[in-house]
Every structure is written in structure tokens, then in C-alpha cells.
Amino acid sequence: MDESLETLLTLLTAIALFSMGSAYAIYRARLLRRLPSLRWALFVMVILIVALLFANVWVSAQLMFISPYDLNLTGVLLVFAALVAIGFGFFVSRAITEAISELGGAAERIAQGRLDTRLPVEGRDELAQFARTFNAMARSLQELDAQKRQLDQQRRDLIAWASHDLRTPVTSIRAMIEALADGVVSDPASTARYARDMQSEIENLTRLIDNLLELAQLDAGHIHLDKQPTSLRDMVSDTLSGMSARAALAGIALSGAVDDSVDLISAAPDKIQRVLNNLLDNALRYTPRGGTVRIIVERDRDMAHIVVNNHAEGMEMLDVTSAFTRFYRRESSRARSDDGRRGAGLGLAIARGFVEAHGGIIEAQSSPGQGVTITVRLPIEPRERERAAS
Ligand SMILES: Nc1ncnc2c1ncn2[C@@H]1O[C@H](COP(=O)(O)OP(=O)(O)OP(=O)(O)O)[C@@H](O)[C@H]1O
Ligand SMILES: [Mg+2]
Missing domain, CATH: 1.20.58 (Methane Monooxygenase Hydroxylase; Chain G, domain 1)
Structure with a gap:
């Protein structure tokens, strides 16, 4: 070289x-x-x-x-x-x-x-990839923040409503006791009326506290479901016979039909009974005299559909987006009804909690022509599915 x-x-x-x-x-x-x-x-x-x-x-x-x-x-x-x-x-x-x-x-x-900060994404290099990831992170943070604010607001509303609803009966009971103690009311007829009113206020208070406790348990996931094969047919007919006198008194035509293909569901009977009661209670409460309430149970593959419809001329419709919100009730529903009961706006929230705890779905529909329809879908008992399949 x-x-x-x-x-x-x-x-x-x-x-x-x-x-x-x-x-x-x-x-x-x-x-x-x-x-x-x-x-x-x-x-x-x-x-x-x-x-x-x-x-x-x-x-x-x-x-x-x-x-x-x-x-x-x-x-x-x-x-x-x-x-x-x-x-x-x-x-x-x-x-x-x-x-x-x-x-x-x-x-x-x-x-x-x-949290609305975003980076411009230019080109396809590592910095552009980073900007894309950064923007996705900022979007998630913004969504989480919005959810948190909404939850905070809901919690504040809940406390405000609950304390208002707890205070109202206590205030009126106190006023009645004061009137009795001061001798302002002493004639036997008025005293008896005061006693009845106080009893009904105490019932309102007890129901509200029970409902609040139930919702707190649902939230904490502590609800105990003693699931067993339960006859939906029997439950519906029990609820109907329990409500028939009230419907007759209110001048409402109450009827029900359970399809032959549905009977056993896997459920905690007391909770599902509670759901049926809450739905029929609402249907009867919010339907004017002369209206109709109908409960239909049908089967769709592995699910039982419970459809409760109430309908009457000039009836108030249900706001389906807020109906399941705790303490939601229409202004007109806040007043005491004939039986002295005041709605707290918890019935549908509890019904939804129980239905979802059973792996089911609850939905509401409302239109002036059709009235209000609440549909509950619940899974059918596995053995019942096999029976139907064979
Ligand atoms: N079947 C129905 N038809 C018309 N309006 C209804 C019906 N069900 C519910 N609503 C409306 O939705 C609101 C919420 O119902 P929900 O059962 O949750 O509470 P509530 O009946 O007011 O009180 P609670 O059930 O706690 O005693 C009611 O106040 C009423 O205005
Ligand atoms: Mg109700």
C-alpha cells in the first residue's frame, strides 16, 4: 500500500x-x-x-x-x-x-x-405525536373535571333538597305540638285532626329517611340482593290486587296482563316488589280521574319486559331526562296528595337503583298521545331459559 x-x-x-x-x-x-x-x-x-x-x-x-x-x-x-x-x-x-x-x-x-389548553399538531414527527397525546390527555382531564363539577353540584343539590324535605314535616309537627301545648287548640275534633296530620307527617318523614338510607346503600354498593327464582306473574298480580281499591277510589281503570312465556326471574323478591309498587304508585298518583293504568309483562329472548303505562286526558307528561334524578318532581307533585303523602322525588331513583343492581334496565317514555310509559327489562331465571328453549 x-x-x-x-x-x-x-x-x-x-x-x-x-x-x-x-x-x-x-x-x-x-x-x-x-x-x-x-x-x-x-x-x-x-x-x-x-x-x-x-x-x-x-x-x-x-x-x-x-x-x-x-x-x-x-x-x-x-x-x-x-x-x-x-x-x-x-x-x-x-x-x-x-x-x-x-x-x-x-x-x-x-x-x-x-384545561382547555391545546397544542397545534404540525407534521408527523415525535413532537407532533407528543402534541396529539398531550391534547388527548387534556381532553380527558377536561371531561373528568366537568364530571366532578357536575357531581359536586348534584351533591350540593341533594343536601339542600334532603334538608328541606326533612325540615318541612318537622316544622309542621312542631307547630301542631305548640298549638296543642299552648291550648290554642283544645276541642276534641281539632285535636283528633291534629293527631292524624302529625301521624301522616311522621309517616312522610319515616318514608323519606328510609328512602334516603336505601339510596345511600345503593350508592355504596352495599345493597344485599337475596336472589332466588321468583315468580314475576305472582308479584304483578299481588301488586295489582293491592292497588285495586286505591285505583277504584281514584276513578282510574287499572288492568294487567302477563304473557304465558314469562314467569320465573332471578331476583330479590322484596326489591322487585318495591320497584313495581313505586311504578304503580306513580301511575295512580299522577293520572287524573277517568284515566287508565295498565301493566303488561312480555318476554324478549332472555329478558322479561315490564311495561307500566298511564294515560289520561290533559295529563302532565314526564320529563324523561330528569325523571330518575333524585328529588326531581314537578312543581305540581310537591303538594300533598289526598292521602296526605308528599312525593320526595326518590321513587324512580330507587327503582332504577334496584333494577340496575339486578342487571336490568329501566327507561321512561312520555308523549301527549301515549301518556307515560316506564319499561323495566330484567334477566329471566336461567332454568326458565332452558325450559323455553327445549
Ligand atoms: N307515571 C307517571 N306519570 C306522570 N308523571 C310521573 C309518573 N311517574 C313519575 N312522574 C313524575 O316524576 C316525578 C318523580 O317521580 P318519583 O317517583 O321519582 O318521585 P315522587 O313520586 O315525586 O316521590 P316519591 O316516589 O319519592 O314519593 C314525579 O314527581 C312526577 O312529577
Ligand atoms: Mg313516586
């Missing part, structure tokens, strides 16, 4: 080893990270690369014994190339670091609670 070529190879190998060694040392010592900014780190890297190239070419040119004129020309060209590379490096490093500080700024705004 030519001697000058051999020298050149040795020298280049030495320079290469030295450069790699120093780059590794810089990396290990995390020297670039000690610079005041990433922009400087990138810029220093460009300068180092240029310096290395410069050294390589300059040493090789000298070893090749080119004429002083060519050497100078090479030098000028190298300086020119170096300046262009450094200028280029300056702007490239600036573009990258600007994008990174934009990310930092956005993260800071999120930390300050401005």
Missing part, C-alpha cells in the same frame, strides 16, 4: 477513535445537559461536528501534500461550509427548542387549571 495512504488511514482511525471517545465521555458526563438550554446543546453539537469535519479534511489535505494554493482554497471552502452549517444548525436547533418550550408552556397552563 502507498505510504501516504497508510499514514492517512492511521491518522483518520486515530481521529475517529478520539472523536467517538470524546463524544462518549460527553454523553456519560451529561455535559450537554449542563448547558443552560437545549438550544445551546444542539448548537454546540453542530459546532463540534463541523470542527471535527474541518480537522479531518484539513489534516488529510496537508498529508496529501497539495500545493499551498490548493490548501488555502480548501481552507476557504471549509470555512465557508462551516459557517453555512453553523447557521443552519442555529435555526434547526431553534425550531426544535421552540416546539419544546411550547409544550412546556402548555403543560404549565394545564397545571394552572386552564
